[in-house]
Amino acid sequence: MSIPTAPAPGEERTAHCLLDHAGRVLDAADADRPFYAASTIKLHVLLAALRAVDAGGLDLAARVTATSRFRGADGEVFALGGDHRDATHPPEGTPIAVRELLVRMIDRSSNEATDHVLSLVGLPAVAEEIARLGLTSTRVERMIGDASAIAAGATNETSAADLARTIRALVAGAPGPGGLEPRSRSLAREALRAQRIRVIADALRPDVEVGSKTGWVDDYRHDVAFLGDPDTTTVRYLAVMTAGRGQEAADAHIGRLVRALLPDLAR
Template identity: 35%
Template sequence: MGIAELLDGVAGSGEFGVWLGRLDGVPVFQHGAERTHYSASTMKLPVAMAMLRKVDAGELALDQPVTVHNDFASAAGGRFGVNPAEDEAPATWTKLGEQVPLGWLATEMITRSSNLATDLVLELVGIDAANAVLAEYGSGLSAIRRGIDDAAAQAAGISNEMSAADLAAVLVAVGNDPAAGYVRDLLAANTWNGEIPAGVPAGTRVEHKNGWDTRIRHDGGVVRPDDAEPFVLTMCTTSELPDTEAQKLIAAVAAEAWEHRHDLETVR
């Protein structure tokens, strides 16, 4: 079954964006790729890239100590805290009041998708710097405007947005940047692997960042087969599908891309 057929099978149940291509950034298949969705945790990839840029510039250091706290400036004014009940990465919470290295927080942010670690890294990096990474490579439609769990900002309509095409553009940039090996290794160590990695053979290197929330399930990554050129696949879904079905859909799209990895242009 082709990707178009898979998408036809869920037509009417939500919005689905797909971008598939190689590391040259040229797409071979697109479907609703320019439409933005609530970004969920996919915004953590631009945050990581902005952090790496500041590390390379000497403004930050991976070994610098950061005090773990849960009190942040809201994009709507005032303060907010991360909801621990909605953070599925517990390790950062065990360090409240303690100092940990910035690199440890970055690892928790990407490999475990920790929301608290993300807001701590974002506080150091700055929302403008993280958004600048996304704007540099993307279309300008996607944006990072606030931290995770900034409820006041969310209520004011200040949201983080991501399209499949813009997530792909950032992944292409990361995949081609010799200085971004640190971020690529973090992505490859992602422990949440129910989407793209589930659709390709076990052991395949997939440098990916996913995201999920109510009605939201996204994933985007660089897949590196041993017997073919790397390819980039991103899929953003905002739908009424049960979450497990959305994951299976992304995995099925990845499996179809994998079957065509030697001649990606034949994907339909």
């Protein structure tokens, strides 16, 4: 069963943003246009969680109890089900380290892990990180699968420009004031490099270092990646968002765009 999460776009749309190591725009199209974010919001959740780790408010080694049940916006408990579930997630009641929740949220896009992390850090902490980065098109207003929040009009959306800036904030070797601590950047890089759902990466040569995060619901398909070593000046950050295409067509379209924008890295 699938809970409707976003209105159908009604037309095919694509947006992209390519940044250099310093965050300067190398190429962009419709980059500030908001799209339904799908699982790309997990980058914003990860940023808030790692900020809490750096501040001492969240312990990566702490063990919590795995669950698929969470408290929704209406105060009632809801359970993730159907295609919202991650078949590899530990059974209900199993101890799991916070660090593993963060990695699973990214490398396999676990919704259980995401909602669990959100229950630990809170939506206001995510909003604080969005404001800290000055993201103009991003809203993370609800947990995944919270039907009561959807019914109340809460949404999760972002833009290609905001995604490129967010992944840079997570992994950049020298992010500037307010950046993450080295161990947090290291965890973010590890999780993104371990990505199991590859789109941008599949258009690149196998020797290119890449870490990424996709997002997918019906009619929306996105990917954002760092390309190259984040500690060097040759790293680039690319976000591509699409609407109105099926998954196969969207992936093919993203692949063509990657090859056009990054001919030096493409296969």
